[in-house]
Amino acid sequence: MSAFSRQLRRYYGWYTGTFLFFVVMLAIGEQLGLSQHLIGHVFLFVTIAIYASIGVMSRTTDVSEYYVAGRRVPAVFNGMATAADWMSAASYIGLAGTLYFSGFEGLAFVTGWTGGFVLVALLLAPYLRKFGQYTIPDFLGARYQGNVARLVGLGATVLASFVYLVAQIYGVGLVTSRFVSVEFEIGLFIGLAGILVCSFLGGMRAVTWTQVAQYVILIIAYLVPVVILSYKLTGVPVPQIMYGTVLSQVTEREAELLVDPGEVEARKQYRYRSQDYASKIADLPGSLDAERRSLIERLNIMRLENASAREIAATERSLRDLPRTPEEARVQWNKAQAESLERSRAPPRHADAHPGRTPQERTASRNNFLALVFVLMVGTAALPHILMRYYTTPGVVEARRSVFWSLFFIFLLYVTAPAYAVFAKWEVYNNLIGSSLSILPDWVASWGKVGLVHIEDINGDGILQLAELRMNTDVIMLATPEIAGLPYVVTGLVAAGGLAAALSTADGLLLTISNALSHDLYYKVINPAASTHRRLVISKSQLLVVAVVAAWVASLRPDNILFMVGLAFSIGAASFFPALVLGIFWKRANRPGAVAGMLIGLGVTLYYVVRTHPFFGGSMANAWFEINPISAGVFGVPLGFAVIVIVSLLTPPPPKEIQDLVDYVRYPQLPNPDTSEGRA
Template sequence: MSSGTQFSHQLRRYYGWYTGSFAAFIMLLAIGEYLGMSQAAIGHIFLFATIAIYAGIGVMSRTSDVSEYYVAGRRVPAVFNGMATAADWMSAASFIGLAGTLYFAGFEGLAFVTGWTGGFVLVALLLAPYLRKFGQYTIPDFLGERYQGNFARMVGLAAAVLASFVYLVAQIYGVGLVTSRFVSVEFEIGLFIGLAGILVCSFLGGMRAVTWTQVAQYVILIIAYLVPVVILSYKVTGIPLPQAVYGTVLGQISEREDELMNEASEIEVRRQYRYRADEFGRKIAELPVSLDAERAALIERLNALRLEDGSAREIALTERALRDLPRTAEEARARWEKQRAHALERARPPPRHATAHPGDTPEEVARSRNNFIALVFVLMVGTAALPHILMRYYTTPGVVEARRSVFWALFFIFLLYVTAPAYAVFAKWEVYSNLVGSSLTELPAWVASWGKVGLVKIEDLNGDGILQLAELTINTDVIVLATPEIAGLPYVVAGLVAAGGLAAALSTADGLLLTISNALSHDFYYKVVNPRASTHRRLVISKSQLLVVAVVAAWVASLRPDNILFMVGLAFSIAAAAFFPALVLGIFWKRANRPGAVCGMLAGLGITLYYVVSTHSFFGGSMENAWLGIAPIAAGAFGVPLGFLVIIVISLLTPPPPQEIQDLVDFVRYPQLPGGEGH
């Protein structure tokens, strides 16, 4: 038996014992809950036990060998690299955000499923085996070698850091979300609890520690994702196979949607939101007079309450309203525009779950279809260009294993993605049938729990004391985490889901942190600043960069910049526009040269960032500036074609690369050439 086969058998045995032990751990906690263990204790045990597992693997995998630290010694078997890639890939966006997006967007949310899975086909066909044949450590490494020097390397480095940092912030935000809810601590404290877990996994052992931790995290996250929806499927349909039976429940949801859309109370609430939007429109049109009038009215009301000995609560609320009032007309315009847009959104009936490309007019339908296609495109090419995913294919023993690990990664990802639509349907059925129409005095406890974190909001707009669908606001990030509570399942299931969400966020955060720190230490410090640096110094630099980046990302995440799925989508657009044209043409077209690649990467990245800033409200932009109605999350749809065009045109207008670079392309492309698999 070869050493590689023996190593693979050992891994199977170790992780088999680990999976069985984790299942027994869940059963023990379930028995503990039955015997009276508190929910707080269950939440704490899940959180700290799983972090302790990851930390233990990280400590045991510590290394000071450069090859082990950067690429896990290039000896990770295909199956386990597939599991690690799946865990690295299935971030908080996939675990926490995907089912929530499908819950709200219905058919339109399938763009994420289609794009993300389709992207791995591009990885297998266009990139993974060729990058493994090239060898080395990072994506900027390939760009520097293929496009002759540090200019292309530095552009690639900047793009890799930017895309990975945006993605990392989303993961740490997800960590804070999970820990703050299930350990009952402040959101910011939850961030840094999770940050400690991230650092212990990656700080000591680099890619070696991250790889074996990610395999362990995949086991937890897939169990956590499947268990509640299987139980919920059995509860609703009597069949514990949600992927096969959710279509029946979807038909019932369509009938319930018909009822809700025609209820007088629902129509009245949507009309009230329309009135509110019109009022905000009036105030915006009359600025700055309307702002002065509102401030004067609040001052007058506050004085009257004080003179008439009004209640302390009314006085406090009025003081708060006065304090929160915008200070300038510009600030008022920005805030009221956002509130007007929210009111207009609530005034419209939600899209029907099974309707493809919804819209009231042909223009809206066309815009919806354009966004669907653009998002699928961006997610596919973004998947094939994400540095932290492509780095995983440097860790396999050879080119054949790199191809096989793409297959295994797609299989392990499929297990979650084929379940996400069922998750959304069963969660929506529970909300539509058991929550909507309830008395506001008898709402389930989970509404208050998630309301404290600011992710569930209820407003009795028509004052009837009954919850209408239009009066309920649920953040997309809540659906998966709250489904066990929504369905009335044992709290141990909710704790399990939290542990799975934490595993998903931590596994991706580990990979992203390592990508950023390795790029800064290897591609910037070692390749550009100090090529004579010793092995020890390179690892010290990498670890220090890892620590700094982690703290900065946690600080940005504490500002709660946007929902998880948008931040992840933005990272895909950045990676797609910056890397995909340069990587694909660098492998398949010998004529691509340094001026073309550098200009193409800068042009693609520049137009993508410009489009996001000009169209997304977080940056002060507006969808009025959108081209073809494309949402900012799919900005890379403009950057990728521009990148290809610029690289091709400028490469043809400038001298071809030298013969040694064209030989490198042949070496990477054709496995039958002599010279081994490394470079």
């Protein structure tokens, strides 16, 4: 072990011990009367201050340090940084929620994301480290002879990373708005300040050491509540082993809720509402005019009869929110009709594999499971912000070891996520469902204020039925400590972990986008004679612009975090995986083939998302083989491989120096070929 590694272990050992002491002190403070409001503020602002301090101390103007942390990050610490970079708000916040609602089907995320690192270790990481340089478009530019492939790779890098970045900044806004009691949009920019301090001053050097610190916080924050819940429910503080016992209890409760009279009536009412929306859609535009006249008449009668101000305000709001045109009504009512239809059905049983009422539905469920696993595996092996991390190790051997440590540190969270989902479902099904609507716990109102929990007494019995409770996927992880009645310090700890997960990935993504624009576009294409100082200035200015634009898009509150991240994986998989793998393992792959393959693979993927996702005006009625839009890359990846192979065989092979480059990257003992790109 080098002196540098020993020093790092000592520093981060003290840091971990100090953080645990800080949590214990806050817990003692809560028992002595410290307010929840203050605990939330202290957790979030102290952790952001820690990250900012590391960013300031790691500032640099050296190009190698800024882009690849000086290529001296030990494997263990690069594994921790990669795990933090990888375990985004989707993994930390969204995965437990997806497993909560999807049960067995949600294991596609765990399987796909974990399996993807096997592909990284076998197919990409060591070879890209042998190549050297700074970015993925760097490799594409050298392997496929010039700037055309580089610019296509640059565009795909920016697109995939930006979609992913918006999801992270949305997660930051979610956490800060709930736990610091500020508006969602203000919360976005509070978190954004923490992101910028880390990445702006020190680039990859600052981001690396900050991500190690963030991993420590996020893994402690993830494990503490679920260990407490495991001990509370089973008497054994090992959730990864004991959650099966609780799952059997959840299965019994699911069977009870299936035949509960209140549940049956609530679902019947939602089915009637769905049919009503279907009738109104069929009768457009007349139904819209009739709806408007009905609300106006009701409002006039209320005013004549001196109805309560609350009733009048509710009717006025309904009139104001009514669609203005038949086209708007069709879109809005289609969405409402689909939601009502979904709530009229019993949710899938948690332990059922590939659920469905008919053989066709079960087949579609299985196909979507396999498609999602494929896309997440391949996307993991192709996302630029992850592959960039392996440029930072001292050598190829360290890059391989780094993948192992990445997988180990990620495994600690992923093996725990199923337990989190089961414990949360037990708490909701046993302690919330069936409660009187007049005495609901405080967390329902708290999360309702930020739009993540909705309750509607559709059958009018004053009792909360499962069908009447709608929770956003992203709320399960963050609210579970409150749902289970744990001390508020645990809730604050979970929020700090969620913030660490979102910030760590946002740092890496911002750096990936700004480095691609400054290095691959400005330095390699526009101004190859640019000085080191100018390159860094361009990188930092691009970083600021991208951060502000991403925050603005996140403020529009797009789809849930997990879908956005899944879309980024589909884009990355279709754009990069075929070109990278064939570029390393097949000498015959050439520039026309790679460019055509990347463009067509990406184009088909984006076309399918637009065609099938409601956000873009699409519909699953347009789906191919009933594949969900999150798995759109399942069509783009094989098509990309096929196009690269066919076009490469129909066009001249690459020159000898490019084929020598392939040999150099793949075989350890071969000398570095003299190419125009150079190697680091």
